[in-house]
Amino acid sequence: MSSELQVKVAVITGAARGIGLEIAQKFHSEKYHVVILDYNKEALQDCKAKLKGKKRYSYFLCDVSKPKQIQKVFDQITSKFEAVHALVNNAGIAIFKPAQDITFEDWNDVLSINLGGTFNCSKIFYPALLKGQGAIVNIASISGVRASTLRIAYGTSKAAIMHLTKQQAVEYGNYGVRANAIAPGPVETEMAKLVHSADIRTSYADAIPLARYGTMEEISNAVYFLCSPAASFINGQIIAVDGGFDAAGVGLP
Ligand code: NAD
Numbered sequence: 001m002s003s004e005l006q007v008k009v010a011v012i013t014g015a016a017r018g019i020g021l022e023i024a025q026k027f028h029s030e031k032y033h034v035v036i037l038d039y040n041k042e043a044l045q046d047c048k049a050k051l052k053g054k055k056r057y058s059y060f061l062c063d064v065s066k067p068k069q070i071q072k073v074f075d076q077i078t079s080k081f082e083a084v085h086a087l088v089n090n091a092g093i094a095i096f097k098p099a100q101d102i103t104f105e106d107w108n109d110v111l112s113i114n115l116g117g118t119f120n121c122s123k124i125f126y127p128a129l130l131k132g133q134g135a136i137v138n139i140a141s142i143s144g145v146r147a148s149t150l151r152i153a154y155g156t157s158k159a160a161i162m163h164l165t166k167q168q169a170v171e172y173g174n175y176g177v178r179a180n181a182i183a184p185g186p187v188e189t190e191m192a193k194l195v196h197s198a199d200i201r202t203s204y205a206d207a208i209p210l211a212r213y214g215t216m217e218e219i220s221n222a223v224y225f226l227c228s229p230a231a232s233f234i235n236g237q238i239i240a241v242d243g244g245f246d247a248a249g250v251g252l253p
Pocket of ligand 1: 013014015016017018019020037038039040043062063064065090091092093094113117139140141142183184185186187188189190191192
């Protein structure tokens with residue numbers, strides 16, 4: 001087998017920017033070949049420019065809500081590599097609106113990307129994960145643990161991702177593929193800039209015992225740990241990386 005076939009491979013969705021890009025760089029620093037998937041052409045170009053000259057990265061313009069597009073990526077990756085060792089389902093969108101204002105289109109977009117994308121990528125990459133005896137980490141959210149205003153679609157999609165993770169842990173776990181989820185608290189990214197109003201920021205500041213937002217690095221470290229041999233008996237868990245927000249149990253307005 002050539003050394004290219006033997007290399008460890010991590011597939012990270014929504015990795016052109018934000019938390020996904022940080023996760024991609026973490027796996028790269030741990031010597032993985034990293035496959036970056038994103039549907040935002042401009043963000044993908046910026047990401048390529050940022051990582052220019054670095055080997056062990058592949059880039060794919062791919063919408064995780066579209067199984068045919070994911071299948072094409074899978075075919076290309078498996079023609080080059082024997083197996084996949086980590087899949088991080090990070091791609092997500094947030095639409096924060098009062099329940100009465102959420103449109104059917106908003107609901108479908110959030111559910112088909114956040115939940116559907118997680119299901120689609122896991123299903124399509126499963127045969128390669130099985131060969132690699134790999135691990136899945138799904139990026140949920142503390143908004144899926146605790147219900148609060150404006151998050152009827154987003155929070156529901158993230159809660160469903162947590163249950164999907166447990167199903168995967170039970171069903172794929174029988175064959176040696178582990179699945180866990182991270183539920184991040186607030187992290188300063190483009191998404192947070194878009195949906196975290198001044199009110200939400202004040203609420204988080206009051207409700208998080210560590211009294212700050214998390215960093216992208218704090219999320220990527222936890223994701224990498226769950227994929228690493230150090231977590232070899234951890235399966236079906238939802239790990240909150242939230243500064244104690246969930247433990248404190250204080251509601252948002
Ligand atoms: P972000 O918007 O900065 O990055 C998300 C990336 O996903 C973007 O590059 C975007 O183009 C990509 N993406 C979105 N839909 C896609 C699709 N259909 N196909 C492929 N790529 C797609 O957001 P972020 O804050 O880095 O969020 C990353 C993940 O973390 C998301 O799942 C989000 O819900 C979750 N999260 C974020 C926070 C936070 O406070 N930032 C908190 C909890 C959970």
